[in-house]
Amino acid sequence: MYTGPLRALIDELGMLPGVGPKSAQRMAFHILKVPTEDALRLSDAIVSVKERTTLCAVCFNVAEGGELCGICADDRRDPSVLCVVEDPRDIVSVERTGEFSGRYHVLGGALNPLEGVGPEQLRVRELLARVEAHEVTEAILCTNPNLEGEATAMYLARLLKPLGIRITRLASGLPVGGDLEYADELTLGRALEGRRDLEG
Amino acid sequence: MSLLRDQGVVLRTYRLGEADRIVVLLTERHGKVRAVAKGVRRTSSKFGARVEPLSHVALLLWEGRGDLDIINQAEVIDHFRVVRDDLDRVTAGLSMLEVADQLAQERHADPRLYAMLVGALRALADETVDPSLVPPAFFLKALVLEGAGPIIDACASCGEPDGSVELVAFDLTEGGTLCRGCRRGRPLSPDALVLVRRILGGGLASVLAGPPLPGADEVGGLATEAMEAHLDRRLRSVRSVAHL
Numbered sequence: 001m002y003t004g005p006l007r008a009l010i011d012e013l014g015m016l017p018g019v020g021p022k023s024a025q026r027m028a029f030h031i032l033k034v035p036t037e038d039a040l041r042l043s044d045a046i047v048s049v050k051e052r053t054t055l056c057a058v059c060f061n062v063a064e065g066g067e068l069c070g071i072c073a074d075d076r077r078d079p080s081v082l083c084v085v086e087d088p089r090d091i092v093s094v095e096r097t098g099e100f101s102g103r104y105h106v107l108g109g110a111l112n113p114l115e116g117v118g119p120e121q122l123r124v125r126e127l128l129a130r131v132e133a134h135e136v137t138e139a140i141l142c143t144n145p146n147l148e149g150e151a152t153a154m155y156l157a158r159l160l161k162p163l164g165i166r167i168t169r170l171a172s173g174l175p176v177g178g179d180l181e182y183a184d185e186l187t188l189g190r191a192l193e194g195r196r197d198l199e200g
Numbered sequence: 201m202s203l204l205r206d207q208g209v210v211l212r213t214y215r216l217g218e219a220d221r222i223v224v225l226l227t228e229r230h231g232k233v234r235a236v237a238k239g240v241r242r243t244s245s246k247f248g249a250r251v252e253p254l255s256h257v258a259l260l261l262w263e264g265r266g267d268l269d270i271i272n273q274a275e276v277i278d279h280f281r282v283v284r285d286d287l288d289r290v291t292a293g294l295s296m297l298e299v300a301d302q303l304a305q306e307r308h309a310d311p312r313l314y315a316m317l318v319g320a321l322r323a324l325a326d327e328t329v330d331p332s333l334v335p336p337a338f339f340l341k342a343l344v345l346e347g348a349g350p351i352i353d354a355c356a357s358c359g360e361p362d363g364s365v366e367l368v369a370f371d372l373t374e375g376g377t378l379c380r381g382c383r384r385g386r387p388l389s390p391d392a393l394v395l396v397r398r399i400l401g402g403g404l405a406s407v408l409a410g411p412p413l414p415g416a417d418e419v420g421g422l423a424t425e426a427m428e429a430h431l432d433r434r435l436r437s438v439r440s441v442a443h444l
Binding site: 018111113114115116117118145146147150151154155158175177178182183184185186187189 | 212217218243244246247248249250252253254276279281284285286287290291294295297298436437438439440441
């Protein structure tokens, strides 16, 4: 139907996650319609993110303009506590809480036996090397609370336990603002299990 | 669109869009069903952990016009907590889910496969049961259910019965056990042959209830290879976590 640069743009946009042919066509026509400087800003942003962004050599978070990410380069962060996450986006979520001042390790996914993802596809070896080489005293296993994330956490706990460090897992429980009657049995069961004393 | 009520085991899930998942279920009366669980990845989702793999759930589904139904309500019958909380049991459970996913046909009820899967997951959730023998037993019994059960009392190649020849090898593509003259495939020890016979001969409950038996590892490898030969594909869940 379309040819030349417009076809190429629709095809490229259609490769983005969650973008189907219709959405790609709509975006392409939007880009065609906006002023040239707006379109150039978009293309510059794409080029610079590819040129200036790498993975941190230590934790595999996104690093901008250097070998280390902002967190690994920050001396004020506590190197003895390591928060192990699946994806760099999880770091953003934990950082937004403002409750954590340690460092991170990004696994690059979770064990997924049904998809054939085993430990070799994750940065587990690098995690073990980090724990052994540095003065890590606690590893917080911050993988997603689904079957893959739980299996990954159990696997890592099995590997890290012999190294003599404290292994902790994020608590599971009820979302703040939710209704108890809609809580599923597994979540509510874990919330009960992890109940805490309340100071009167 | 009409409403369906059924029970099922969640076999696997795929991410869909921002916060949804496609959930693949083995149901009792409708066979394998694919359904969308809307918003399930949000922490505020009403489904929560109910539609995670391994969950045994009662469902209310909107029957879709295409391949996909929509999950309207889900209630847990059993979430197999013991299985979820143990790495060895989780990986054993996932290998059975993968096999059930491969064997089940969409919209074609197979109540015996369904009952077998639920039974195997219940066995796996029994803390007194050694998890290593549950998947091999499930694979062997599923092969029988498929009409591809191995011959175990004679040589599958020359037909000589056990006793007149010694059965020393196993190859599912040949049909089962093989005598010394016809041997190919993997070697088979007398302990493993006894164990396979007990599993397929109605003695599974006593095998699982008892202490670890000699030949159990061998039966594990044999059953996995036999199932892979039947499916004509590798079992990812077994291979990717073999050395965990």
